[in-house]
Amino acid sequence: MLEKDVEARGLWSSKFGFILAAAGSAIGLGNIWRFPYTTGQNGGGAFLVLYLICIILLGLPIMIAELAIGRHSRRDPVGAFEVIRPGSPWKLIGYMGVTTGICILSYYSVLAGYTVGYIGKSLAGNSTSYEAFTSNPLVSIPLFLAFIVITVLVVQGGVKNGIERWARILMPTLMVLLVILIIRSITLKGAGEGLAFYFKPDFSKVTGSTVLAALGQAFFSLSLGMGAMITYGSYLSKDDNLVASGCYVAFFDTLIAVMAGLLIFPAIFAMNMSPDEGPGLVFKVLPRIFGLIPGGRIVGAFFFILLSIAALTSTISLLEVVTSYLVDEKHWLRRKAVWIVAAVTFLLGLPAALSQEGMVPWLAKLPGLGTSFLGFMDWLFGNIMLGIGAVFIAIFTGWVWKKEISSKELREGFPGFDRIAPVLFFLLRFFCPVVILIVLFFIFKAGV
Numbered sequence: 001m002l003e004k005d006v007e008a009r010g011l012w013s014s015k016f017g018f019i020l021a022a023a024g025s026a027i028g029l030g031n032i033w034r035f036p037y038t039t040g041q042n043g044g045g046a047f048l049v050l051y052l053i054c055i056i057l058l059g060l061p062i063m064i065a066e067l068a069i070g071r072h073s074r075r076d077p078v079g080a081f082e083v084i085r086p087g088s089p090w091k092l093i094g095y096m097g098v099t100t101g102i103c104i105l106s107y108y109s110v111l112a113g114y115t116v117g118y119i120g121k122s123l124a125g126n127s128t129s130y131e132a133f134t135s136n137p138l139v140s141i142p143l144f145l146a147f148i149v150i151t152v153l154v155v156q157g158g159v160k161n162g163i164e165r166w167a168r169i170l171m172p173t174l175m176v177l178l179v180i181l182i183i184r185s186i187t188l189k190g191a192g193e194g195l196a197f198y199f200k201p202d203f204s205k206v207t208g209s210t211v212l213a214a215l216g217q218a219f220f221s222l223s224l225g226m227g228a229m230i231t232y233g234s235y236l237s238k239d240d241n242l243v244a245s246g247c248y249v250a251f252f253d254t255l256i257a258v259m260a261g262l263l264i265f266p267a268i269f270a271m272n273m274s275p276d277e278g279p280g281l282v283f284k285v286l287p288r289i290f291g292l293i294p295g296g297r298i299v300g301a302f303f304f305i306l307l308s309i310a311a312l313t314s315t316i317s318l319l320e321v322v323t324s325y326l327v328d329e330k331h332w333l334r335r336k337a338v339w340i341v342a343a344v345t346f347l348l349g350l351p352a353a354l355s356q357e358g359m360v361p362w363l364a365k366l367p368g369l370g371t372s373f374l375g376f377m378d379w380l381f382g383n384i385m386l387g388i389g390a391v392f393i394a395i396f397t398g399w400v401w402k403k404e405i406s407s408k409e410l411r412e413g414f415p416g417f418d419r420i421a422p423v424l425f426f427l428l429r430f431f432c433p434v435v436i437l438i439v440l441f442f443i444f445k446a447g448v
């Protein structure tokens with residue numbers, strides 16, 4: 001691709017802009033909603049250790065591989081595989097990624113809509129239960145729709161003007177809000193027990209399912225396995241160090257997840273509540289905690305603003321994957337692509353929005369599966385499909401893509417790449433495929 005075409009397609013305006021946007025994609029409901037409840041259900045400290053191992057040994061290599069594929073090809077996930085291996089079935093991984101993107105976006109926006117609703121609910125001091133709130137379609141559906149529209153308005157602006165500008169404002173705000181809330185949480189009476197639960201690993205609690213949960217959480221949280229980082233990498237300049245950029249993004253994502261735990265566990269223990277509340281943890285427990293502390297309404301509203309911000313920078317990246325495919329491959333105008341994808345996402349998300357208890361019983365408990373439609377979508381697309389995508393990306397980069405070419409790509413912006421190349425290629429060729437395949441096998445065996 002000529003330099004001027006690369007410019008016209010869009011580039012991040014600076015290294016910092018990319019890191020903010022990619023960290024914005026990674027940091028989301030996965031860190032603040034999913035990570036604490038999963039940690040709580042899996043025994044605390046020991047899960048944290050396993051999660052950190054998964055991030056370093058599996059997440060980081062795949063993140064670097066995705067960024068290299070994206071920058072080398074300067075295309076969306078489908079086009080990227082086509083550029084590197086023309087006419088081969090490898091582009092199916094790209095199609096899988098685009099499909100997974102729309103599907104995750106659909107239920108993720110439903111949850112993101114709740115977070116927006118909870119801002120107003122906290123401010124008003126409204127004590128409606130989580131169940132009553134989420135099972136009112138007149139509330140959840142407009143919020144869901146509003147969240148998609150906000151995402152569209154940002155993505156419509158393109159790479160530099162839309163995504164990067166917003167990430168620049170939103171991500172630092174998020175950090176500051178978290179620090180303020182953590183200080184409040186760890187100074188609550190009885191917070192020490194929560195800190196011990198979170199930081200003192202008890203490995204006797206580790207089982208096979210703890211490992212599965214840690215791995216799934218690592219991919220979901222780092223936005224890996226569906227080409228989001230291929231897409232964001234495609235807007236990176238040749239001067240950028242892909243390995244360092246990947247490390248920064250993984251570091252910030254992990255930092256926010258660890259901070260979210262630091263906010264939630266001390267508070268839970270201080271309030272004599274149970275850490276294994278499940279997916280409703282943030283929505284059910286936190287408002288009660290905020291209600292018991294001075295200035296709780298404001299603190300609560302702050303928290304849900306923070307969660308909405310984090311969710312928005314993630315939905316932006318999910319929509320961008322699909323949009324870049326339609327713009328690059330189908331030559332649609334960006335404006336047309338985003339609105340059409342939004343309409344499809346809305347229709348796909350409706351069953352998830354209606355799957356809360358009390359609305360449509362069979363969606364709340366899918367026949368034969370016993371899970372809600374939303375839970376099923378999260379399991380299938382947020383776990384399985386990301387895992388499958390990650391295996392193929394590791395195999396593609398490790399075995400299919402010519403090593404001289406991938407190494408040359410990774411050396412651009414990082415002349416010392418050859419020193420770490422053996423470790424990276426070992427992880428991509430052997431470690432990642434073998435470990436993820438074993439884990440996927442057990443996930444299938446265990447069921448939804």
Ligand code: PFF
Binds near residue numbers: 031104222224228
């Ligand atoms: N990483 C996001 C989160 O933790 O909330 C979710 C996500 C975004 C997953 C983008 C996958 C993706 F491509």
